[in-house]
Amino acid sequence: MTDTVDDADLPYSEEGASMQEKIQALRERLEVLEAQNEEMRDKLLDANAENNKYQQKLERLTHENKKLKQSPLFVATVQEMTDEGVIIKQHGNNQEAVTEVTEETHTDLEPDSRVAVNNSLSIVKRLDDETDVRARVMQVEENPGVSYGDIGGLEDQIREVRETVEMPLKKPGMFEDVGIDPPSGVLLYGPPGTGKTMLAKAVANHTDATFIKMAGSELVHKFIGEGAKLVRDLFQVARDHEPAVIFIDEIDAIASKRTESKTSGDAEVQRTMMQLLSEMDGFEDRGEIRIIAATNRFDMLDRAILRPGRFDRLIEVPKPDEEGRELIFQIHTREMNVADDVDFAALASETGEASGADIKAVCTEAGMFAIRDDRTEINMEDFRNAWEKVTAEDDEDESVSKTFA
Ligand SMILES: Nc1ncnc2c1ncn2[C@@H]1O[C@H](COP(=O)(O)OP(=O)(O)O)[C@@H](O)[C@H]1O
Ligand SMILES: [Mg+2]
Numbered sequence: 581m582t583d584t585v586d587d588a589d590l591p592y593s594e595e596g597a598s599m600q601e602k603i604q605a606l607r608e609r610l611e612v613l614e615a616q617n618e619e620m621r622d623k624l625l626d627a628n629a630e631n632n633k634y635q636q637k638l639e640r641l642t643h644e645n646k647k648l649k650q651s652p653l654f655v656a657t658v659q660e661m662t663d664e665g666v667i668i669k670q671h672g673n674n675q676e677a678v679t680e681v682t683e684e685t686h687t688d689l690e691p692d693s694r695v696a697v698n699n700s701l702s703i704v705k706r707l708d709d710e711t712d713v714r715a716r717v718m719q720v721e722e723n724p725g726v727s728y729g730d731i732g733g734l735e736d737q738i739r740e741v742r743e744t745v746e747m748p749l750k751k752p753g754m755f756e757d758v759g760i761d762p763p764s765g766v767l768l769y770g771p772p773g774t775g776k777t778m779l780a781k782a783v784a785n786h787t788d789a790t791f792i793k794m795a796g797s798e799l800v801h802k803f804i805g806e807g808a809k810l811v812r813d814l815f816q817v818a819r820d821h822e823p824a825v826i827f828i829d830e831i832d833a834i835a836s837k838r839t840e841s842k843t844s845g846d847a848e849v850q851r852t853m854m855q856l857l858s859e860m861d862g863f864e865d866r867g868e869i870r871i872i873a874a875t876n877r878f879d880m881l882d883r884a885i886l887r888p889g890r891f892d893r894l895i896e897v898p899k900p901d902e903e904g905r906e907l908i909f910q911i912h913t914r915e916m917n918v919a920d921d922v923d924f925a926a927l928a929s930e931t932g933e934a935s936g937a938d939i940k941a942v943c944t945e946a947g948m949f950a951i952r953d954d955r956t957e958i959n960m961e962d963f964r965n966a967w968e969k970v971t972a973e974d975d976e977d978e979s980v981s982k983t984f985a
Pocket of ligand 1: 730731732733734771772773774775776777778779874900908911935936937938940
């Protein structure tokens with residue numbers, strides 16, 4: 581017999597009874613299924629909760645991992661690969677230690693590999709060859725494109741730098757004839773954005789010297805145990821590229837006063853500075869290599885760096901005076917389409933406290949105001965609005981002028 585619509589009207593019969601049973605059975609089945617469904621839903625909820633928990637754990641671990649990678653790293657060399665782990669020797673203190681590594685890292689390492697390790701001597705990563713490290717930290721520029729004419733309001737400073745850096749490179753004989761040692765190095769100091777980096781680059785541009793630039797901060801933050809070596813490398817690179825100008829920007833990062841704390845980071849900074857001092861002192865015949873350093877934090881410098889024979893010319897690079905500001909406005913608007921009503925003397929008198937970098941920012945902003953207004957000519961109002969905007973930004977970012985205490 582078949583379940584067709586015709587059967588529905590059949591009077592109560594045996595067939596009807598069996599149908600009832602069938603329905604009952606189906607109902608029961610449905611209930612079972614519903615219960616199962618409920619159970620599954622509970623399980624799903626549980627699984628979701630579990631998943632959430634793991635997700636959070638993952639986030640926590642990722643965060644921790646990141647933190648570990650950010651904490652100061654030390655450089656070590658792999659001595660031996662053993663079954664218990666990798667034997668490494670830390671640079672600087674020459675301590676040996678055994679450290680466990682993942683299988684992946686294990687295959688990547690061999691004796692003599694240089695690795696970065698964290699505080700607990702876990703290997704964080706394998707380091708590239710030394711030459712790459714050198715290249716990353718030092719920028720060798722054959723000819724940076726800045727000339728003295730691009731610098732406004734620093735005539736005295738330019739003259740002094742030329743005398744001390746350029747002259748000995750160009751006419752080493754003159755110092756011999758006169759019978760004096762050329763000054764060893766010059767230190768440019770002053771508030772940020774006043775043209776110290778520009779000045780150093782201009783020197784390199786006006787001699788045939790190779791310009792080797794190194795940021796002090798980069799030395800210290802990344803490669804603990806490597807600072808001193810990099811300083812040695814720096815002077816070696818200079819010797820290889822004579823005549824050369826070594827420019828150490830942000831020298832305060834490696835030559836600041838000894839602090840109270842005795843963290844390994846401080847010891848590292850000290851070692852790096854000692855190496856710098858000894859390279860400078862050992863510079864007997866320094867006719868072909870000049871050193872320029874710059875800092876925004878003269879107050880922070882360790883006085884040892886200022887002893888005679890080291891940086892014996894200290895050149896202050898202050899914020900520009902009114903005349904200087906006018907010049908800097910003219911320099912940075914050379915290529916700009918400036919309206920006749922623009923009065924640089926007036927702008928210079930209205931922009932007291934502006935650094936060279938501030939003035940450059942004002943010029944760029946003034947151009948933006950004109951563009952927003954769909955004009956190709958920049959007028960006086962654009963410059964005034966730009967100055968307002970730049971000073972407002974400076975107030976937000978207090979570090980701009982106040983780091984120079
Ligand atoms: N005296 C200046 N004359 C012209 N432009 C300047 C002057 N000082 C700063 N600037 C502008 O500000 C930018 C940053 O200057 P920079 O030399 O890096 O400052 P510092 O090294 O003193 O912090 C320069 O690239 C330049 O555009
Ligand atoms: Mg600078």
